[in-house]
């Protein structure tokens with residue numbers, strides 16, 4: 352094939368994988384229910400090679416699926432049969448650390464946790480901390496606008512990135528910086544899911560490590576009380592560094608895995624971290640403990656030292672894989688709702704769980720209203736994946752219907768294309784398509800992801816006729 356031959360002229364065999372066996376590790380991301388075999392996988396070692404790969408793909412009209420570490424949960428890096436995967440894991444250098452300006456310039460393949468490790472001796476860290484931080488790449492974090500436990504106080508990726516360099520299909524560089532005037536193109540790149548350009552360099556904001564941090568763990572006999580307690584903490588003007596909730600199943604699974612002393616008889620658990628100066632932390636932790644007691648917590652535990660604080664987080668941070676031990680497969684949903692709706696939504700999810708006959712574990716960023724129901728299923732049972740997806744689809748619709756959104760941090764990928772049709776109307780979708788066309792007039796960058804076609808939405812929504820009125824009536828039906 353001509354495109355492979357052209358790539359062979361640039362890439363040696365360690366950087367150009369062809370054939371079923373060599374490409375198999377790249378056939379899916381963490382949404383492993385969907386798999387596809389790409390034409391080839393290209394692993395550039397420098398930015399010049401990224402440019403060359405893109406120019407060759409443009410010349411032969413071959414789609415390009417950019418990949419960081421492949422931990423995405425929405426199928427954003429799912430290959431196309433006729434496309435190449437552009438894996439950026441070899442672009443893994445920290446280019447510059449400036450402790451005075453509190454910034455780090457990194458290549459996209461640098462893993463999230465490596466940044467904080469590299470700047471720790473300056474008393475600094477990089478705040479956004481996805482639970483996948485030991486594996487996921489900064490490029491992937493930007494492309495998904497990733498969040499994490501500490502994003503309630505310190506913001507998502509978009510709030511912690513000050514400059515980005517991208518390459519387009521012509522191999523041309525553009526830099527978007529926080530100092531730029533005009534439309535905020537830097538913000539636009541965050542969450543662009545590989546559709547607008549290949550991110551090859553990122554300047555990150557670093558923060559001074561807080562002097563102290565303490566976790567308050569609160570156990571509740573009722574999910575509703577626990578959910579309401581989240582709003583009570585925030586109403587009092589406290590912005591915790593993290594505010595996470597787990598339901599009974601997640602508590603049991605996390606405790607069985609991490610053995611950190613979670614109360615397994617509880618219906619729900621809150622972990623609330625406060626940070627700052629030693630004095631402030633003492634005051635805030637006491638206030639949080641009082642508020643949670645008044646909100647109905649029957650047991651409160653405060654971490655007494657750093658080891659205890661880390662142990663209390665260990666269960667939460669390992670909750671996803673811990674749930675994985677109890678089910679052959681699980682489907683991790685991601686939707687966001689107004690915090691005031693937490694109790695209602697959790698009740699509705701429990702009803703849907705009964706309706707679909709599938710167990711759910713809830714472990715999520717409660718302070719952000721960012722839900723992560725884990726639907727447990729068995730992909731080997733015929734039809735069970737489809738049932739799971741229908742269940743997940745109903746959860747996302749519920750999120751939109753109560754004033755929320757279909758994703759908090761995992762992105763749309765291929766997973767949530769139909770849900771996008773529920774969230775957005777034609778004019779908004781046309782704007783998304785317009786932006787994509789301006790950055791990528793070839794349509795070769797990650798095609799078919801993140802933004803549904805209007806036809807798809809017409810098909811999806813013809814099942815939802817309101818007031819005898821079909822949505823998108825001008826579009827042809829298949």
Ligand SMILES: Cc1cc2nc3c(=O)[nH]c(=O)nc-3n(C[C@H](O)[C@H](O)[C@H](O)COP(=O)(O)OP(=O)(O)OC[C@H]3O[C@@H](n4cnc5c(N)ncnc54)[C@H](O)[C@@H]3O)c2cc1C
Pocket residue numbers: 380381416417418419420421422423424426427428439459480481482483486487488489490491492493494495496497498499500544545546548549550551671672760761797
């Ligand atoms: C156990 C587990 C826990 C997780 N916890 C969290 C969490 O707490 N918070 C959270 O936000 N996410 C979480 N995730 C999801 C995932 O880790 C994040 O979305 C992460 O940012 C993906 O990074 P990655 O390098 O793996 O990207 P990939 O999966 O490789 O790619 C993700 C998307 O970004 C695009 N992309 C990647 N690199 C580039 C680039 N350089 N230029 C342009 N586009 C690019 C890809 O095309 C794709 O669309 C979790 C995942 C797992 C498996």
